[in-house]
Amino acid sequence: MKITESQVRDVADLANLNLTDSEIARLAKDMDEILTHMDALNELDTSTVEPMAQVLYQSGETATLRADEVIPPLGNETALANAPLAGAGYYKVPKVIER
Amino acid sequence: MIIASLTIDQVQAGLSARKFSAVELAQSALAFAQTENPKTNAYLHFCPERALAAAERVDKKLATGEHAGPLAGVPIAVKDVIVTKGVRTTCGSRLLERYVPPYDATAVVRLEQAGAVILGKTNCDEFAMGSSNENSAFGPVRNPVAPDRVPGGSSGGSAAVVAQGTAVAALGSDTGGSVRQPASFCGVVGVTPTYGRVSRYGLVAFASSLDHIGPFGKTVRDTALLLETMAGRDECDSTSAFAPVPNYTAQLDGKVAGLKIGLPREYFEGLASESGDRIRQAIALLTKLGCEVRDISLPATKYAVPCYYIIATAEASSNLARYDGVRYTTRANQDTLSGMYRATRGEGFGAECKRRIMLGTYVLSHGYYDAYYLKAQKVRALIAGDFQKAFTEVDAIVAPVSPFPAFKIGEKVDDPLEMYLSDIYTITGDLAGIPCMSVPCGKTSEGLPVGMQILAKHFDETTMFRIADAFEKAGGFAGSN
Numbered sequence: 182m183k184i185t186e187s188q189v190r191d192v193a194d195l196a197n198l199n200l201t202d203s204e205i206a207r208l209a210k211d212m213d214e215i216l217t218h219m220d221a222l223n224e225l226d227t228s229t230v231e232p233m234a235q236v237l238y239q240s241g242e243t244a245t246l247r248a249d250e251v252i253p254p255l256g257n258e259t260a261l262a263n264a265p266l267a268g269a270g271y272y273k274v275p276k277v278i279e280r
Numbered sequence: 281m282i283i284a285s286l287t288i289d290q291v292q293a294g295l296s297a298r299k300f301s302a303v304e305l306a307q308s309a310l311a312f313a314q315t316e317n318p319k320t321n322a323y324l325h326f327c328p329e330r331a332l333a334a335a336e337r338v339d340k341k342l343a344t345g346e347h348a349g350p351l352a353g354v355p356i357a358v359k360d361v362i363v364t365k366g367v368r369t370t371c372g373s374r375l376l377e378r379y380v381p382p383y384d385a386t387a388v389v390r391l392e393q394a395g396a397v398i399l400g401k402t403n404c405d406e407f408a409m410g411s412s413n414e415n416s417a418f419g420p421v422r423n424p425v426a427p428d429r430v431p432g433g434s435s436g437g438s439a440a441v442v443a444q445g446t447a448v449a450a451l452g453s454d455t456g457g458s459v460r461q462p463a464s465f466c467g468v469v470g471v472t473p474t475y476g477r478v479s480r481y482g483l484v485a486f487a488s489s490l491d492h493i494g495p496f497g498k499t500v501r502d503t504a505l506l507l508e509t510m511a512g513r514d515e516c517d518s519t520s521a522f523a524p525v526p527n528y529t530a531q532l533d534g535k536v537a538g539l540k541i542g543l544p545r546e547y548f549e550g551l552a553s554e555s556g557d558r559i560r561q562a563i564a565l566l567t568k569l570g571c572e573v574r575d576i577s578l579p580a581t582k583y584a585v586p587c588y589y590i591i592a593t594a595e596a597s598s599n600l601a602r603y604d605g606v607r608y609t610t611r612a613n614q615d616t617l618s619g620m621y622r623a624t625r626g627e628g629f630g631a632e633c634k635r636r637i638m639l640g641t642y643v644l645s646h647g648y649y650d651a652y653y654l655k656a657q658k659v660r661a662l663i664a665g666d667f668q669k670a671f672t673e674v675d676a677i678v679a680p681v682s683p684f685p686a687f688k689i690g691e692k693v694d695d696p697l698e699m700y701l702s703d704i705y706t707i708t709g710d711l712a713g714i715p716c717m718s719v720p721c722g723k724t725s726e727g728l729p730v731g732m733q734i735l736a737k738h739f740d741e742t743t744m745f746r747i748a749d750a751f752e753k754a755g756g757f758a759g760s761n
Contacts, residue, residue: 189638196597196641197604197618198634199626207631208638214697215639219586222655225662232657233664236475236489236713237521237738247515259382265611272606275617 183216283312284445288502291354302353306335306397309355313446320422322440324360326400327367334397349395357447359438360401361408363482371484372406372416375628378609385482387493387510394509402437406630408453408486410434414693415632429686432462439466442496450496455486456588457706459494460718464681464731467720470496471503474739475713476521479514487595490710500749504528523739531742532749537570542674546581547705552684558730558759559680562721565756578666583659588707589700590643590656597640664712675743677735680705681718685728715741719748722759
């Protein structure tokens with residue numbers, strides 16, 4: 182067993198994800214199978230291998246700084262157009278600070 | 281006007297001969313697509329106003345003798361993970377059902393500037409996660425070639441509209457094979473360019489170190505034209521490459537004699553027999569055209585699936601964190617902030633997205649990071665190294681796209697691991713960041729299309745397109761069965 186239902190609940194908590202009991206049971210089974218499959222990587226000795234953190238690291242520089250020029254922003258109204266709840270130019274969320 | 285079989289060249293010829301105007305073509309194409317769409321569910325929604333406005337701009341330019349662009353009047357479709365200003369972009373998810381982006385993706389801007397006419401947005405697996413298009417919140421897509429079968433995924437809708445003829449060409453996205461595999465299942469051409477070749481500005485992120493935008497078309501030339509139009513550095517995407525973009529279409533001369541092609545032996549083990557037969561016949565044709573074919577080995581291939589599903593899910597769990605009910609249209613109302621996050625995500629995401637968020641969160645979590653994520657990054661270096669070594673000996677690699685042709689809707693939906701394993705031949709190209717494409721190479725005895733994959737060095741799309749084009753001109757698309 183790579184993962185138990187109780188561990189699945191802990192991971193769901195980290196991921197901010199509500200899951201039903203039946204989803205948890207199903208995920209425990211699926212994740213166990215997939216994580217077991219992933220163990221195949223342990224067959225490889227990678228002690229001398231550098232992790233590949235950049236896809237094109239051998240193909241020249243891609244990250245640069247652009248000129249520091251002002252460009253027109255989206256604007257408050259446009260940026261908030263998809264907000265589920267907006268007010269006074271901000272996204273509104275349930276209260277987080279009691280006073 | 282016969283819409284279904286049009287290629288980009290034929291659109292251009294028709295426009296310059298005044299056989300039809302861009303507006304007439306757009307109207308006919310929209311009417312045809314709307315009539316045919318119920319057969320496949322390939323389009324999620326249409327954008328007739330935008331299409332007609334684009335077509336009018338083309339006609340106005342043509343009337344004044346101005347150059348209307350290399351894609352003038354060409355009706356295209358765009359996968360619904362690529363944002364379109366003012367046109368709904370759902371990513372195949374309930375969470376974004378009502379999301380109307382405030383800006384256009386760079387790829388979309390460049391295609392429209394070249395005269396393309398966007399008809400609508402295509403169905404896909406939710407947030408591009410899937411290999412069958414069955415993970416869309418808005419229903420599966422049916423394969424136009426065999427309606428009881430999947431079109432492949434995740435860009436299933438984009439492959440289907442090109443195969444169905446309800447768009448001349450289409451845009452998709454490829455993270456682990458999501459352009460090439462549906463192209464092979466539907467019998468069209470699909471291209472995944474080099475990582476960084478096309479700006480991802482406006483591509484809704486799934487796994488950022490693997491995501492690509494790529495074109496679908498009926499011909500190699502059409503996809504080459506789309507790619508050269510949208511490729512190149514974009515200030516809005518820091519990962520887009522500075523490498524100059526060659527004129528691919530000018531180099532499609534049909535001459536491939538002397539090119540060295542490698543056949544990786546690991547890709548031919550466990551291949552369904554009929555798919556294998558078609559690929560081997562295709563290779564025989566390439567030999568006849570003068571290509572020098574030799575066996576090569578890519579030994580890390582067997583580790584590609586676990587490597588990919590660690591990296592892709594880890595990145596997905598981070599990228600999908602933004603769908604928390606604060607900014608993107610859908611919110612489950614709860615008394616607390618944390619409760620709102622959890623309920624919005626629990627109600628909004630489909631089963632496959634949840635599975636990947638959970639796997640990704642697990643492999644990144646404390647105590648597991650080294651064992652999974654770091655290990656996978658090292659294995660990724662081995663996979664990329666295999667290709668690098670192979671390309672010192674050969675100019676290109678030819679391989680299958682999928683172990684089997686299009687399967688029945690519902691056939692694999694209950695076995696996620698088996699579905700993941702079916703991505704084996706396509707995920708390696710994404711992990712290495714090299715250009716790769718699928719071209720049709722005939723059909724099985726049941727009439728199901730088979731695709732052949734061509735892979736090339738970083739930024740050497742030219743060689744890949746030249747081989748594909750020579751293969752097409754020699755009649756390879758029809759196969760020999």
